[in-house]
Amino acid sequence: MSVAIFVLAALALMIIGVPIAFALGAASLAYLLWLDVPLLAFVQQLSKGVDSYSLLALPFFILAGELMNHGGITDKILRFTNALVGHVKGGLAHANVISEMIFSGVTGSAVADAAAIGTVQLKAMGDNGYRKEFSVGLISSAMTIGPVIPPSTIMVVYGIAAAVPIGTLFVGGLIPGVLMGIGLMLTIAFMARRGGLPKLRDAFDMRELVVSMREATFALLAPVAIIGGIVGGVFTATEAGAVAVAYCFLVGKYWYRELQWRHVFGAFTNAMMMTATILIIMGMSNSFAWLLAFQQVPAQFAEQLLHISRSPEVILLLLMGMYLVLGCFMEAIAIVVMTIPVVMPVLAQVGVDPVHFGVLLAVNMALGTITPPLGIVMYVICDIAKVPVDFFARSIWPFTISLVVVLILLTLVPSITLALPRWVGLL
Amino acid sequence: MSAPSTNPEAPPSSLVGSFAQLIEWVVGGVLLVIVMLACLQVFMRFVLDRPLSWPEELSTLLLVWAVAFGSFVAVVRQSHLRVDFIAAKVPGLAGDLVNTLSQLCILAVACGMAWYGWAFYSSTAGDTSTTLGYGRNLYYLPIAIAGAAMIPAVLCNLVAVWSRGGAKRGQV
Numbered sequence: 273m274s275v276a277i278f279v280l281a282a283l284a285l286m287i288i289g290v291p292i293a294f295a296l297g298a299a300s301l302a303y304l305l306w307l308d309v310p311l312l313a314f315v316q317q318l319s320k321g322v323d324s325y326s327l328l329a330l331p332f333f334i335l336a337g338e339l340m341n342h343g344g345i346t347d348k349i350l351r352f353t354n355a356l357v358g359h360v361k362g363g364l365a366h367a368n369v370i371s372e373m374i375f376s377g378v379t380g381s382a383v384a385d386a387a388a389i390g391t392v393q394l395k396a397m398g399d400n401g402y403r404k405e406f407s408v409g410l411i412s413s414a415m416t417i418g419p420v421i422p423p424s425t426i427m428v429v430y431g432i433a434a435a436v437p438i439g440t441l442f443v444g445g446l447i448p449g450v451l452m453g454i455g456l457m458l459t460i461a462f463m464a465r466r467g468g469l470p471k472l473r474d475a476f477d478m479r480e481l482v483v484s485m486r487e488a489t490f491a492l493l494a495p496v497a498i499i500g501g502i503v504g505g506v507f508t509a510t511e512a513g514a515v516a517v518a519y520c521f522l523v524g525k526y527w528y529r530e531l532q533w534r535h536v537f538g539a540f541t542n543a544m545m546m547t548a549t550i551l552i553i554m555g556m557s558n559s560f561a562w563l564l565a566f567q568q569v570p571a572q573f574a575e576q577l578l579h580i581s582r583s584p585e586v587i588l589l590l591l592m593g594m595y596l597v598l599g600c601f602m603e604a605i606a607i608v609v610m611t612i613p614v615v616m617p618v619l620a621q622v623g624v625d626p627v628h629f630g631v632l633l634a635v636n637m638a639l640g641t642i643t644p645p646l647g648i649v650m651y652v653i654c655d656i657a658k659v660p661v662d663f664f665a666r667s668i669w670p671f672t673i674s675l676v677v678v679l680i681l682l683t684l685v686p687s688i689t690l691a692l693p694r695w696v697g698l699l
Numbered sequence: 700m701s702a703p704s705t706n707p708e709a710p711p712s713s714l715v716g717s718f719a720q721l722i723e724w725v726v727g728g729v730l731l732v733i734v735m736l737a738c739l740q741v742f743m744r745f746v747l748d749r750p751l752s753w754p755e756e757l758s759t760l761l762l763v764w765a766v767a768f769g770s771f772v773a774v775v776r777q778s779h780l781r782v783d784f785i786a787a788k789v790p791g792l793a794g795d796l797v798n799t800l801s802q803l804c805i806l807a808v809a810c811g812m813a814w815y816g817w818a819f820y821s822s823t824a825g826d827t828s829t830t831l832g833y834g835r836n837l838y839y840l841p842i843a844i845a846g847a848a849m850i851p852a853v854l855c856n857l858v859a860v861w862s863r864g865g866a867k868r869g870q871v
Binding site for chain 1: 723728729730731733737740741755758759762766768769778779782786797798801807812842843
């Protein structure tokens, strides 16, 4: 009972505007005092939540994304995807989804992608005659692919919390991420048939495709190098992040020659500041999660859930429903750190593969970034597009439905997620 | 929810603000060092076939320090991730009270970090790291220092909330 009170207190503090990390920290400290547990445990768990080499993947991939945008790589990818599908109805919308799938191969965060390319994409779609409602809905939904196609910040956090190899999770996210993209493109195609979305150009231009592809070669190779390096065992997921940084720097600075030194310095401070705000949430959540474990909440939760069913499909569907609701009200990193110790015993008992679950969680948490009232990508896009939350909520539902269908499909058919890791010998 | 960016309503430049700017550059530099260490590790293992173990340990320590001090900078700039849709809509005195409650929560946590961070640092003095041999308690020291640094920052934020709010109410 007291656990529920302190969880609700933390939520209430978050809702009135206390920074998420400090709402969790204040609730943890109060709970420790309530339980009469030495408060040194708070500091120990806070440090432990951040003290991990694998976590370095976070600043690395955020930094790689920053360098990619300033180094002209983003523009080259957008030009290539426009040349590829610009001639079909809703061409620019399709191009934005494909671009996001490629960006996702370098960056790992929906928020970073939204902040970096949301402005460019919204303006381009507006200039091309798309309704604002459609543009806002599509661009926000496409951002959810970012945390699923490797690399992924959510998968890094889950991998550490659940002791699952991050490289295997990354490989497992590849097909689901592509499926999310296909789901969105099918929705666009359906809407184009019904509502007549504009084309970017009248006919397919082979010459433009060849030129843009040649120009974008190094940009397109970045995801291949990163994912290939992890799969091939050349480097770990964390080292892949550092390699991605070096790659984006060298290509942007010396090949495209668009990266300025002031951009590089700015990218380093921005990436570290963004990392600090994310990881302090992780540290504080770790204290909270430790308290939940201390109160034996995981065992009680497992008992209650297994009382409902022992079928892996039913358990997974119930958990996905729970996470979709949590994702509407809380920050993804905090949800993962706080709930994984609670959920893992149940998954182990019903025989759910932790890699499968990790990928489902990434899809689910990505959806949480665009669902009102507290989706973080939603706020970034609302800010960029200058639209209110209710306008946003109306605009995303057709795309959200297609993403939820993909999530259900992935939940019920584990082999979609696990086929690739098995094929490359990681499982 | 606000993304991690500088809050335009954050207090104007002051001693604390200048110090935060300096720290921001330092944590950016720390990230540069961490990236170089990771690249060095890949190079040593795959090119020279002489893997190193110390860069991993040093990088992790640097990460803990950078996160603690980055967190201090975010307190000064009021750019920590937060859900601001209620706080932004509450007008006048009620809004100032909500902001004050928010700052008081940060203050409580900062005091906890400073006091118990120092206590934990002092009580774990004997442990050393595996490869470089530095004290393991160096992982707890930044929590104490960053917590202590947050206290004057929060007080500045509180003064700013009430001086700005008072001025607005005075105009009305």
